[in-house]
Amino acid sequence: MTERHLRAVLAEAERVAEQYDQIAQTTNSPTHEYLRYAVLRLLEGDANAIPEEVPQVDGVTVGYGRDQAMYDSWGSDVEWWDTVPPQDDCTRFRVFYPEDQTPVPRGILTVMAALRAWRVWEGNAATCGSYDHRERREVHFLWPEGNLAEALLENRIQEIGSAVAPDGGQAGDVRDRMLVSDGSTSADDLEPRTKRAVEEAMTVSLLAKGGRYEVEAASGNRYEVDIIGQSCTCSDWQQRAPDGGCKHMRRVDHEIKQGQVPRPDGQLPPQV
Known part of the structure; x- marks a missing residue:
């Protein structure tokens, strides 16, 4: 690795922070989220400008999620953790590429x-969670929060936090911002159960492409929502399957529509 490769990743992460800061609104580590999307955009060829120093790979796709959350979902079904057990506060990148x-x-x-990530697994992609990547290979990397790249990115985008937000917080703190789409609905206009779900303290993040999201409640409990398959791991959904979904499904659906989290296909919300 040379420093120019790191500069290329940081430059793309800075563009993500400036143009799509809503993707980190519900995270405790905005710079980590910006860098994760920089990796996705660079490898998948979606970056605004592909730097010459980043060799492109045809047919590559990238998924990621918290390593512990992936283990909680698939720990008994896949062999990924046989060598390296699940790591706290680490992102697991799953990079898919053509089998040949x-x-x-x-x-x-x-x-x-x-990024100074380390390789932890490589194999055929026809495993749990890879139904749409048959006849492909994947390689996994672990990357911890609080790493050097985050500190470097923070220095590059510190000017974003200079303006004061209307609520008295810092505009650069994406958790204090409510960026919504033109067709968004006021919370006062929502159906009562959805309104309660929107107002409750929860954080939502994309766990994996295909519509799988993780919802963290104020209690610290985490639930996995499949917004496409319409399911949630919470007891309310498992026992009652209420009409319109449990509060976690309602919250995920609302945040997708508001452009506050990535869409189910993993793409960033439209720029606002």
Whole structure:
């Protein structure tokens, strides 16, 4: 790895922070989220400008989630944790690429090395959670929160926090911002159960492409919502399956519509 590779990742993360800061609204580590999306955009060829120093990989796709959350969902079904047990406060990147490209394409290794992530698993993608990646391979990397790249990015975007938000908080603290789409609905106009779900203290993040989200309640409990398959791991949904969904499903649906979290296909919300 050279410093120019890291600069390429930081530059794309800075663009994400400036143009799509709503993706980190519900996270405790905004810079970590910006960098995760920088990796996704660079490897999938969606970056505003692809730097020459980042070799491109045809047919690559990227998924990611908290390592512990993935383990809680698939720990008994896959072999990923046989060598390295689930890690707290770590992102697991799952990078898929064509089966005929061996060894792991250099572009993937270059970008992940720039983040100082470490490789922990490699194999056929026909495993749990990879139904749409049959006949492909995947390689996994672990990357901790609070890393050097986050500190470097924070220095680059510190000017974003200079303006004072209407609620008295800092505009740069994305948790204090409510960025909504043109067609958004006021909380006062929502159905009562949805209104309560929106007003309750919860955080929502995309767990995996395909519509799987993680909801963390104020109690610290975490639930997995499949917004496409219409399911939730909470006891309310498991026992009653209430009409319109449990409060976690309602909250995820609302935040997707408001553009506060990535869409089920993993794409960023429209720029506001």
